[in-house]
Amino acid sequence: SGVVDGIPVRHEHMAQLLNTATVEHVEHLHDLNLPKEPLAELLYKPCMLPLNGKHQTLDPNEELKIALNNDLSSLVDQLTQANNLYEQISLLTQLVSMQSLEYCIELEGSNRRLYDLIEEVHAHAGRLRLWSVLRQAAGLQGKVIGDIDLAVGDLLVAQKFIQVGRSYHDDSLITRPLSDDELLQRIRQYCREDVRDQILTQEVLLYLGLLIKARPELFSELLTIRASQLIILLTSQIVRTEKSTADQAYEVLMGLSPCDIQSRLEAVLEDFQTLADLPQQMEALHAQGNTQTLNWQQNLGLDKLAIPEEGWLAWRQHQGIIDRRSNQFLAKIWKILHHTSGLVIGNKLDKRNRLSSSLVLSDMTEGEQAFALLIEHMFNNIQAAEYRQLTIETLEALASFFEQNPSLKIDEAIVIDVTIGHAVNLAHIDEYPDHQANYDEHKIQAWEQFYAQSPAHSTSFIISALNHLLTVRSNEEPTVSA
Known part of the structure; x- marks a missing residue:
C-alpha cells in the first residue's frame, strides 16, 4: 500500500504487469480495439487533495462551522488547503449539499468532479482504515454493498x-x-x-x-x-x-x-x-434539589385551534413546510437552556445537533444572528415536515413547562427525539393498554395516531413524557399535573 510518484502502489504494480506482458500472452485479444495510450497512463490517477496532514476527527464546532458555511468559493478554498481526510470529507459533504456530484471545481489548474474527489478520499480512507470517513464517502456516492x-x-x-x-x-x-x-x-x-x-x-x-x-x-x-x-x-x-x-x-x-x-x-x-x-x-433525566410536585397548565392557546378539514397530520405537514415560528420562539429555546445542561434538536446521534447550555449562554446572546442560524440549521436537517412541526410544538411546551416551574434544573441535556418518542409510546398505551408488552410491533400505528391528534392533546403527553423521564436525585418521584 502507499503512493509512489502520485500513483497508488496497487495500480503501479498492475501497470507494470500489463506493460511487460508479451504479445503471446495477449494474442487472443487481437480483435479488440485497444486504447493508444499506455495502460500505465490510463491507470494513473493523480492525487488532487493534499494528504500530508494528521488525520483526526473534527470537534463538533469545527463541523458545525463547515455545515453553516454556504459560500461555495470559501469551501473550495478551504478544501484546497485541507490535508486532514476528516476535514476533506466534511467539506465535500457540504459542497454536495449545495451542488450535484457532477459539479466540477478547479484544483491545481484542472477541473475535477465532486464525485471523483470523494472517490479519492474514499480510496485513501480505505488504505488508512479510517472507517468513519470511508462510510461517509461511500454514503455520499450512494454506494451499494455487494450481496x-x-x-x-x-x-x-x-x-x-x-x-x-x-x-x-x-x-x-x-x-x-x-x-x-x-x-x-x-x-x-x-x-x-x-x-x-x-x-x-x-x-x-x-x-x-x-x-x-x-x-x-x-x-x-x-x-x-x-x-x-x-x-x-x-x-x-x-x-x-x-x-x-x-x-x-x-x-x-x-x-x-x-x-x-x-x-x-x-x-x-x-x-x-x-x-x-x-x-x-440511558435516557433518564435527573433534577437537582428537593423538587416538590411539578404543575403545568396548558397555556399555549392550542385548544383554540380550529379542527382542520384535512386532519391534523396534513395540518402538521403544511405547517412544517411553511415552517413559520413565532417571534418568541428563539427566546423560548434560550429560556429552556437555563433549566438544562443542553438541548438536542433533531437526530439525537448527530453531534452537530447538541446545544451546550454553558457554551451557548456564555458565547452568544438571545437575539444574536449566530444563535438564530444555529437553530435554523438544526431544523433544516429535519427532513419530515410533520416531524419538524412536532418538534416546534414540543419545544414550546417545554418552554411553557419551565416557565411554570422556574426552580427546576435538569442535569442532562433534553433530547427532543427521546421526549417525543416517549410521548408517542404513552399516548398509544393510554389508548391500547394491552399493547404495552409488545409495543414495538405497534410503533407504526402509534406514530400515525399521534400525528392525527390535536396539538392540545399531543402536548399533554409531551409533558407526561418529560415526567416519565425525570428522576429526582433526592429519590422523590415528581408528579406532573397536565
Whole structure:
C-alpha cells in the first residue's frame, strides 16, 4: 500500500504487469480495439487533495462551522488547503449539499468532479482504515454493498420482516425481495440524515443475512428485524461502557471496523432480551434539589385551534413546510437552556445537533444572528415536515413547562427525539393498554395516531413524557399535573 510518484502502489504494480506482458500472452485479444495510450497512463490517477496532514476527527464546532458555511468559493478554498481526510470529507459533504456530484471545481489548474474527489478520499480512507470517513464517502456516492440483496433475501426466506430507518412508516417495512436500487431508495428515505447511517444500515443487514444462516437461534424471538433499533443498541452499549453521550458513542461506532461491528452485533443478538431496555435506561433525566410536585397548565392557546378539514397530520405537514415560528420562539429555546445542561434538536446521534447550555449562554446572546442560524440549521436537517412541526410544538411546551416551574434544573441535556418518542409510546398505551408488552410491533400505528391528534392533546403527553423521564436525585418521584 502507499503512493509512489502520485500513483497508488496497487495500480503501479498492475501497470507494470500489463506493460511487460508479451504479445503471446495477449494474442487472443487481437480483435479488440485497444486504447493508444499506455495502460500505465490510463491507470494513473493523480492525487488532487493534499494528504500530508494528521488525520483526526473534527470537534463538533469545527463541523458545525463547515455545515453553516454556504459560500461555495470559501469551501473550495478551504478544501484546497485541507490535508486532514476528516476535514476533506466534511467539506465535500457540504459542497454536495449545495451542488450535484457532477459539479466540477478547479484544483491545481484542472477541473475535477465532486464525485471523483470523494472517490479519492474514499480510496485513501480505505488504505488508512479510517472507517468513519470511508462510510461517509461511500454514503455520499450512494454506494451499494455487494450481496446486500442476497442478505435481505435470506432474512425474508427465514420469514422475518425488515424495517430500515428510524421513521415509522409502512414503506420502511420490507416484506418482499427488492432490487438494489429499490432497497437503497428505502434506506435513503428513512435512515438518519447522516449519510454514514445508510452504509452502516447496509452493513448491519449484510451481517444479519450471514448470522441467520449460521446461527438461526439468535432470531427465534424476532418477527421484525429493525436495523435502526440494533444500531441504537450498539450505540447504547458504547454509552454504558465509555460513559459518553449518545452522539459521542455514535461517532465511536462509526469508527469501528466492519469486523468489530459484526462481532458486536452478534453479541447484541445473543443478549437481545436483556439489552432491549438499555436505551431507555440511558435516557433518564435527573433534577437537582428537593423538587416538590411539578404543575403545568396548558397555556399555549392550542385548544383554540380550529379542527382542520384535512386532519391534523396534513395540518402538521403544511405547517412544517411553511415552517413559520413565532417571534418568541428563539427566546423560548434560550429560556429552556437555563433549566438544562443542553438541548438536542433533531437526530439525537448527530453531534452537530447538541446545544451546550454553558457554551451557548456564555458565547452568544438571545437575539444574536449566530444563535438564530444555529437553530435554523438544526431544523433544516429535519427532513419530515410533520416531524419538524412536532418538534416546534414540543419545544414550546417545554418552554411553557419551565416557565411554570422556574426552580427546576435538569442535569442532562433534553433530547427532543427521546421526549417525543416517549410521548408517542404513552399516548398509544393510554389508548391500547394491552399493547404495552409488545409495543414495538405497534410503533407504526402509534406514530400515525399521534400525528392525527390535536396539538392540545399531543402536548399533554409531551409533558407526561418529560415526567416519565425525570428522576429526582433526592429519590422523590415528581408528579406532573397536565
